[in-house]
Amino acid sequence: MRVMVITKGDGADEGKGQPTTEMFEKMRAFNEQLVNAGIMLGGEGLQPSGAGARVAFSNAGTSVVDGPFTESKEVIAGYWIWEVSSLAEAVEWARRCPFDAAYGETQVLEIRPLFDMADFAETVDGETLARSEELHDRASTESSPSHG
Template sequence: MRVMMIVKATEDSEAGVLPTREEIAEMGRYNDELAAAGVLLAADGLRSSAEGARVVFAGGAPSVIDGPFSEIGELMAGYWVIRVESMDEARDWAKRIPFQDGVVELRRIFEPEDFPAG
């Protein structure tokens, strides 16, 4: 199964505060562990919502709302996509993320076999 580990935004990430060299090195080691274990499919950090936009569909007509967005706790600051055998394994990997503070949400990704045939 594939699982997305979603890093929730913080006031610092939304303000564009970059990690220190030490934090980047520590995260690099974590990413290397994921890769060496053969579970890492993708990983990226995201720029603040000030550089983003939302496309909202209502009544069949899309409209665009430019960032920044105020719901910091609902925004993403980054993610990993991993392939694991179970949500327990995903939880174990998430607990090893080298964060001092933060929230990471785990969400299973739909696979083609999850949908009805036809």
């Protein structure tokens, strides 16, 4: 099963801590363990919300709000995509994450299984699923140096 492991931190601490060389090395070593075990499919850290934007959709229309998102109690700081045999295996790997106080007082890893196309077989017709899966496969294999 594929899971997304979402790194969350306290919104009040966002941008206050930068990783030290020691912390960066600990995370690199952890990521190397994940790669060597065949678990890690991808992952990145995210810049603070002040560098981003939110696009919100409602019946009244679409709105855009530039960051930072000061009303947020938690912010997403990064993510991994892991291939694991079970949620329990993902939890065991997450427990090994070497977070420390350099990232703020509280860090949380949220683990969420990703959908597979087969999960929609009862509600979406086969042709639409096949076209969606083909598009997903293309997106996974094609690389683009720039997204415009």
